[in-house]
Amino acid sequence: xxxxxxxxxIRRYDANERLNHWAVAILFILLAAxxxxxxxxxxxxxxxxxxxxNWARILHPFLGVLMFVLFIVMMMRYxxxxxxxxxxxxxxxxxxxxxxxxxxxxPAIDKYNIGQKWVFWITVVTMVLMIISGIIxxxxxxxxxxxxxxxxxAAVVHAVSAFILILAIIVHIYAGVFWVAxxxxxxxxxxxxxNWARHHHPLWYRRMTGGNAK
Amino acid sequence: xxxMQSLDVQLRSATTxxxxxVRIAEQExxxxxxxxxxxxxxxxxxxxxxxxxLRDDIGTTVGVYDNPIDLTDQSWTVMRFAxxxxxxxxxxxxxxxxxxxxxxxxxxxxxxxxxxxxxKYANGIVDFISENCIGCGYCIAGCPFDIPRISKKDxxxxxxxxxxxxxxxxxxxxxxxxxxxxxxxxxxxxxMVARGEKRVVDLKERGFQQAGLYNPQGVxxxxxxxxxxxxxxxxxxxxxxxxxxxxxxxxxxxxIAKPLMALTLGVAALGAFFHxxxxxxxxxxxxxxxxERTVTRHDRGA
Numbered sequence: 001x002x003x004x005x006x007x008x009x010i011r012r013y014d015a016n017e018r019l020n021h022w023a024v025a026i027l028f029i030l031l032a033a034x035x036x037x038x039x040x041x042x043x044x045x046x047x048x049x050x051x052x053x054n055w056a057r058i059l060h061p062f063l064g065v066l067m068f069v070l071f072i073v074m075m076m077r078y079x080x081x082x083x084x085x086x087x088x089x090x091x092x093x094x095x096x097x098x099x100x101x102x103x104x105x106x107p108a109i110d111k112y113n114i115g116q117k118w119v120f121w122i123t124v125v126t127m128v129l130m131i132i133s134g135i136i137x138x139x140x141x142x143x144x145x146x147x148x149x150x151x152x153x154a155a156v157v158h159a160v161s162a163f164i165l166i167l168a169i170i171v172h173i174y175a176g177v178f179w180v181a182x183x184x185x186x187x188x189x190x191x192x193x194x195n196w197a198r199h200h201h202p203l204w205y206r207r208m209t210g211g212n213a214k
Numbered sequence: 215x216x217x218m219q220s221l222d223v224q225l226r227s228a229t230t231x232x233x234x235x236v237r238i239a240e241q242e243x244x245x246x247x248x249x250x251x252x253x254x255x256x257x258x259x260x261x262x263x264x265x266x267x268l269r270d271d272i273g274t275t276v277g278v279y280d281n282p283i284d285l286t287d288q289s290w291t292v293m294r295f296a297x298x299x300x301x302x303x304x305x306x307x308x309x310x311x312x313x314x315x316x317x318x319x320x321x322x323x324x325x326x327x328x329x330x331x332x333x334k335y336a337n338g339i340v341d342f343i344s345e346n347c348i349g350c351g352y353c354i355a356g357c358p359f360d361i362p363r364i365s366k367k368d369x370x371x372x373x374x375x376x377x378x379x380x381x382x383x384x385x386x387x388x389x390x391x392x393x394x395x396x397x398x399x400x401x402x403x404x405x406m407v408a409r410g411e412k413r414v415v416d417l418k419e420r421g422f423q424q425a426g427l428y429n430p431q432g433v434x435x436x437x438x439x440x441x442x443x444x445x446x447x448x449x450x451x452x453x454x455x456x457x458x459x460x461x462x463x464x465x466x467x468x469x470i471a472k473p474l475m476a477l478t479l480g481v482a483a484l485g486a487f488f489h490x491x492x493x494x495x496x497x498x499x500x501x502x503x504x505x506e507r508t509v510t511r512h513d514r515g516a
Contacts (some may be wrong), residue, residue, distance in 0.1 A: 004513070031247060036476075036479075037327070038327040038350065039327070039472065039475070040472050040473075040475075040476045041228040041230050041327075041329060042230070042476055043476070044228060044327075044329055047360045051349035053327075053346075054326050054348045054369075055350055056322065056348070057348040057350045080384075099493070100493060101493050101494065101496055103362070103496060107399070117361075117455070125261075137351070138350075138353075139349065139350060139351035139364060140349070140364060140366065140369060143351055143354075148355065148360065148460070149463070151354075151355050152355050152461050152463035152464055152467070153463055154464070155352070155464075155467050156463050156466055156467045156471070159467055159471060159475070160471070160475075163475045163478070164481070166479055166480050167479065170479070170482045170483055170486060171482070171486070172487070174486035177411055178490050178495060179486075179489070179490065179495055179496060180488070180495065180496045181495040181496055181497045181498065182497075182498060193498065193500060195499065195500050196335075196498045199498045200496075200498075
């Protein structure tokens, strides 16, 4: 692995990872806005973000395919780090404490906690469901090839998957931007502090520092 | 046709508040299609083309009388011919004029995400307001009768308007106007139901014991009704559905899921904010000994 530290900081995401993440994030915002507009009239105004109803309908599926492709890259990067480990079970039991910000003596975890892993796996599953169902309901290109009941079921699968993904991303944004101080910098500038790493991800910290740090 | 008189619009797609309800005295209309009187001349198809200024592409013959072979964005009504063998071995033509049924509870309107792209008038006609249509095709998923078609030219959905423009000024739809046998009739829904039922009695006397009026209650009744010689078997008429309803998938999708999911998302976002103002952020004490004895340097940017 390349040099991962600079004075007082440890690198968590390199420039390519950050670029990848933010490309997916921007696409997610555009897709969620236009998708919600199609889903409930209360969100119809969001279709303006893509240039109105017609443009939202035209662009949404293409942006979706682009997001899926970029997400695949992300998925491959983070697959291993998100495998559920034995210590995740112990850590999960302390989730109520974690939510109450009582973080002392949490079981040591690696690069991601179980909440982050859940976001990852929910994203993987819903993305796959959405690309499949999305192609089935995509007019004017693909929908005509499918039976009407398949289209109806796909529409429900698409909506439910999107709902679950948006919920997960609400949690993700809250935790990454507001809740866990110092986490946002990992995805904007790429670095976290030593203390941050040791506090939130001790096993990862040990791995990054070659086991020198306690 | 655009909505010339907004007071006529009683139901509007993707709209959560009530549309104008003052026009309570307006009579509901209906078209009655008496299949036992239809000779399959297709004059109705021609009249529809003429009045609505539609011209379908010249198709190819596939060995049946149906022409065109299916509804299209340019063909809002199509005669569907069925040759049915009777018990005695003889043959019977069942010719069904297919097109929008103008449901009392329209699945297309329920599924439509574009505000005001589909409306239902006080007289019961379900109309597509094309300028608001975004071409998503949800109406096709919502329709229990497989009626709307999306144009390849403009990606908008089209279907029979029951000549809402003619009806608005007191005229009968073009197809009814032109029908030479009286198989098509138009009037108030009440009158058309009465006339249909009378005709059913007539047909029963002539040996069609299973004759009946097709006004399916699964979609709240329709503003286009059929007199069927064999009402016990609507499927004989080119798969006319026996008991059409809005698909449970569509009801789930555009029914309960809609408010429930929208509400949950709002609660989640609000919950996150409330968590922040009550529990606050997780801050790491940066003044503490970081233990970073072995820091290597540089590597800006990566």
